[in-house]
Amino acid sequence: MGIIEWVLSFAFGGGRNAVAETVQVFRENTEAGAARAAQHQSQTLEQFAQEFKLQQRGWFDRLMDGLNRIPRPAMALGTLGLFVAAMVDPVWFAQRMQGIALVPEPLWWLLGAIVSFYFGARHQAKGQEFQRSMAQSMARTPQVVENIQALEALTEEKEEQKPIVVSKAGPKPLEQSAEYNAALEDWRQANG
Structure with a gap:
């Protein structure tokens, strides 16, 4: 060793x-x-x-940070609010949309440019797509108003009627629709 x-x-x-x-x-x-x-x-x-250390900043900087966080949630919640308004009162909603239809096209382009610069891009194709879909929605407004009036007339009547189905063709008795089930109607009448 x-x-x-x-x-x-x-x-x-x-x-x-x-x-x-x-x-x-x-x-x-x-x-x-x-x-x-x-x-x-x-x-x-x-x-x-x-x-990630908390920096001591002034009230103005904190205010600006808060304001910069408002637009996206406001636009998202505002859009959801429009859907709710369309369901709650379709006629009121359609009247407001008719007012928006009177806004001149250059103002739409200016609004689109501002929003696109704020959010990053994609304004032209999506904006034109949105306008086309709005026009299609407005074309269906008279049909929707008729259907709503027919539904309101049904709720006002106190006496019992046969069920009515509202479709694109307008209101018609349930027996003439594809959803009619005679056995189910007999069971409903028997169990009242």
Whole structure:
């Protein structure tokens, strides 16, 4: 044993671990790697803490940040509100849309440009598509008004009637529609 120790001591110097140093040539020192990883993680968390640190800002900066957050939710909720308004009072909604139809086209283009610059793009194709669909919706307004009047007339009557189905062709008795089920009607009358 003394000769091997003397050879290794001669090759690597006194007081050194020849086996550990030889292995480190082929494989990373796990303890040193863990220390480097811990230091890296600590520095990363420190950097994140600096990025997300609450900055002391003035009232004007806070006000502007709040105002910049309003348009997108306002437009989304406003659009949902239009759908609700169309269902609650279709005639009122149709009257408002007729008023919007009177807005001159250059003003639509200006509004489209402002909105597209604010949100990022896609205004021309989608805007023209929207106008076409609005025109198609307005063309159906008289039919919708007739159907609503027919439904209101049905709710006002106190006496019992045969069920009515409202379709594109207008109101008609249930027996003439595809949804009529004679067995189901007999069961409903029997169980009243």
